[in-house]
Amino acid sequence: MTDAQPERRYALNQPPNVGEVIDGEVMVINLETGVYYSITGAGAVAWPMLIAGATAPEIGESLVRHYGADAATVDHDVDAFIGRLAGEGILRARQTAAHALDPVAEPPPTAFPGFGFERFDDMQALLVIDPVHEVGDFGWPPRPADGGHDR
Amino acid sequence: MNDAADVASALSLLAAALDDAVPRLPAAPRLYRIAGAIVAMRAGNRAAPLLEAFTPLGIVDDGAAATLDVFIFDAATDGVELPDTAITRRRFKHDGGLGAVAAPGIRAFFQPQAGVLSLLDEPRRRAYCWLRCAAVLPYYEHAAPLRHILQWWMLSRDGALLHSAAVGGIGGSVLIAGPSGSGKSTTALACQAAGLGFTSDDYVLVRSGAPPTVHMAYSTAKVVRTSLGAHDGYRNHFRNLDRDDEKPMLFMHEAAPERVLCSFPLRALVLPVVALRRSTRIVPATAAELLRALAPSSILLFPLAGAIAFRRMAALCRAVPCLRAELSEDPRDIAGAFTRLLRDGAIAAAQAVA
Structure with missing residues (x-):
């Protein structure tokens, strides 16, 4: 994990990453590695601010106001979240903020949901082979009980 | 560099x-x-x-x-x-x-x-x-x-080539989006065998619009070798039967020309899930679920198209109803569920399923 620096500002590291916000979730795909990510909860709420260049304290303050959550908890989670994204190469540093977006515009949740972050590497094989799609017998992927796996 | x-x-x-x-x-x-x-x-x-x-x-x-x-x-x-x-x-x-x-x-x-x-x-x-x-x-x-x-x-034509199957009828078509092995080809062939139109089992062209339009890219259908028996009626149309290292494939315009659908409005995006249920059930899914199913393989298979194609896929997932098909093992049952889905009002009803 890369430690977040309080005053550092970030943008989406594109290329190689591409990102979209959809349905309260952020999906990021790294086109070089084939790894893709799902960011949910407070991470999806904070995402527009983060890639527009808001600092960790600015994001934390906004989330505390939005959720009415404990500041120490939120600040810790924001730092960990940014560190995780930076460690995955999803973020690059920038000098100034493009514009600060306040997540207060989102409907207020009942409680601070925490930062959801999932990493998927099941597509990496596509980058090293020609696109031959294989499935198991009878057109279905093998069942786990058959000793198979999902691909 | x-x-x-x-x-x-x-x-x-x-x-x-x-x-x-x-x-x-x-x-x-x-x-x-x-x-x-x-x-x-x-x-x-x-x-x-x-x-x-x-x-x-x-x-x-x-x-x-x-x-x-x-x-x-x-x-x-x-x-x-x-x-x-x-x-x-x-x-x-x-x-x-x-x-x-x-x-x-x-x-x-x-x-x-x-x-x-x-x-x-x-x-x-x-x-x-x-x-x-x-x-x-x-x-x-x-x-x-x-x-x-x-x-x-x-x-440059307000569209994208998607890694997805597509089947449909007179009222429109649905995209069956999912990673390799999720049941796209099997579902498309089951639907075609039951009388629905066939547009794709793997790659399909989609152009933006209201509604978006699905276009055939290829008339191809592929099956795994061990499932050939389920498609015995088309045995004479399969290619590659002598090549153990390649998938048997056929061209639908030869095997069942009356089932070929070249262009149709898109009514819904469907994520197939091999659920081994007694009967196939179609339930609401989130746009994010469908984007996760559609985008990674569609984008990673096509270099130099990533950012634009991804934006278009996200727009597509926002624009049409997103559903999940929890599949049974019976191809006829699967086809029946998709046939019912394409009837008037059925997609809206499926979205309302709790």
């Missing part, structure tokens, strides 16, 4: 060499209507079988100008060698995981294993596909020919 001038120079060298070789191809093109636009394709005898997958899209020449001219060369029989460049040596840093390079207006992708170079010169509305040996192409090149060129071309 790539030097932009070196990339542009290498691309120009390749385009010029292929352009010089155009007179070696037959003068009369074959014309196709692909995603609403006329595409003229020219190929010599050895490379021409690559066009079979486009057969249902063929049109007669009425004098209308083509939007894109595609030239397909077989190196040996057409006498076309590629100049030695950093692209064919794959010396440039890859832009995108599969390795491809671009300069303003020109994109190229060289697949050394298959021996295929795809190049689109967009300002000149020309595309070139060079085959090292058309006679020994892997089956998937016949199943989905020119797919990189089509994907890049669609970027």
Whole structure:
């Protein structure tokens, strides 16, 4: 994990990453590695601010106001979240903020949901082979009980 | 780090060499209507079988100008060698995981294993596909020919080539989106066998609109060898039966021409899930679920299309109802569920399922 620096500002590291916000979730795909990510909860709420260049304290303050959550908890989670994204190469540093977006515009949740972050590497094989799609017998992927796996 | 001038120079060298070789191809093109636009394709005898997958899209020449001219060369029989460049040596840093390079207006992708170079010169509305040996192409090149060129071309046509199956009826079609092995082909073939129209089992063209429109890209259907018995009626139409290392495939315009659907409005996106249920159940899904199912493989299979194609896929997932099909093991049951889904009002009802 890369430690977040309080005053550092970030943008989406594109290329190689591409990102979209959809349905309260952020999906990021790294086109070089084939790894893709799902960011949910407070991470999806904070995402527009983060890639527009808001600092960790600015994001934390906004989330505390939005959720009415404990500041120490939120600040810790924001730092960990940014560190995780930076460690995955999803973020690059920038000098100034493009514009600060306040997540207060989102409907207020009942409680601070925490930062959801999932990493998927099941597509990496596509980058090293020609696109031959294989499935198991009878057109279905093998069942786990058959000793198979999902691909 | 790539030097932009070196990339542009290498691309120009390749385009010029292929352009010089155009007179070696037959003068009369074959014309196709692909995603609403006329595409003229020219190929010599050895490379021409690559066009079979486009057969249902063929049109007669009425004098209308083509939007894109595609030239397909077989190196040996057409006498076309590629100049030695950093692209064919794959010396440039890859832009995108599969390795491809671009300069303003020109994109190229060289697949050394298959021996295929795809190049689109967009300002000149020309595309070139060079085959090292058309006679020994892997089956998937016949199943989905020119797919990189089509994907890049669609970027300027408000569309994208998606890794998805599509089936439909008179009222419209649904995309069946999911990673390889999720049940796309099996579902598409089951639906086709039950009487629904077939647009794709693997790759499909989609253009934005209200509603978005689904267009056939290829008439191909593939099955795993062990499931051939389930498609016995089409046994005479399968190719590759003598090649254990390749998937049997057929062209739907030969096997069941009455089922071929070339273009239809999109009504819903469906994520198939192998659930081994007694009966197939279709329930609401989130747009994010469908984007996760659709985007990674669609984007990663197509270098140099990533950001634009991803944005279009997200827009598509926001624009139409998203559903999840929890599949049974019985193809007839699956087909029945999709047939019912395409009836008037059924998609809205499926969205309302708790």
